[in-house]
Amino acid sequence: AQRVTQPEKLLSVFKGAPVELKCNYSYSGSPELFWYVQYSRQRLQLLLRHISRESIKGFTADLNKGETSFHLKKPFAQEEDSAMYYCALIRQAGTALIFGKGTTLSVSS
Amino acid sequence: SQTIHQWPATLVQPVGSPLSLECTVEGTSNPNLYWYRQAAGRGLQLLFYSVGIGQISSEVPQNLSASRPQDRQFILSSKKLLLSDSGFYLCAWRGRADGYTFGSGTRLTVV
Known part of the structure; x- marks a missing residue:
């Protein structure tokens, strides 16, 4: 079964500390993986996708097929990074996005 | 430009009442459309x-149904709401290059 697992419900860090939001997936073949972010009172929006290999707002994510992981990282957290983060993959049948349960990131000063 | 509209933003309905949530997309044709529910502790x-007019695929057996009467209109319905139907409902469409755009959502509280 295709599945996305985000083991942490809440991650609290101090401003300037490194951040790593964990994501593991279950998928046969080559997955298309994404990170979405939802800031308070805003729409869910795409943060980054693995095939573009770009860095958005200082966040990066590397696909590790051996560990079936796609962890989201940022070297220095900012207070404005506080939000709900979802890891997702495109399902093979139907092209729907399948999401993990999400991790709330809280950055305090 | 391509936009997605979803309404109402919030809704409080009694148990056993009907439900109709609407989602419309502008600026595109024949989009793939999706309904998601965001419930506490359960993610999306x-x-x-x-994938087209009149074509609906259901993912989870439940008290809800969906319809697509027009190319850019997607409706989520229920004949009789249950308490467990409470949640945040999101409509989404799939654009080019696998980009998914989400609506602003409807917060449904069944009382």
């Missing part, structure tokens, strides 16, 4: 998706 759950 795919409920329905549609």
Whole structure:
């Protein structure tokens, strides 16, 4: 079964500390993986996708097929990074996005 | 430009009442459309998706149904709401290059 697992419900860090939001997936073949972010009172929006290999707002994510992981990282957290983060993959049948349960990131000063 | 509209923003309904949530997309044709529910502690759950008019695929057996009467209109319905139907409902469409755009959502509280 295709599945996305985000083991942490809440991650609290101090401003300037490194951040790593964990994501593991279950998928046969080559997955298309994404990170979405939802800031308070805003729409869910795409943060980054693995095939573009770009860095958005200082966040990066590397696909590790051996560990079936796609962890989201940022070297220095900012207070404005506080939000709900979802890891997702495109399902093979139907092209729907399948999401993990999400991790709330809280950055305090 | 391509936009997605979803309404109402919030809704409080009694148990046993009907439900109709609407989602419309502008600036595109024949989009893939999706309904998700975001419930506390359960993340985003795919409920329905549609690849064209009148074509609906259901992901989870439940008290809800979906319809697509027009190319850019996607409706989520229920004949009789249950308490467990409470949640945050999101409509989404799939654009080019695998980009998914989400609506602003409807917060449904069944009382």
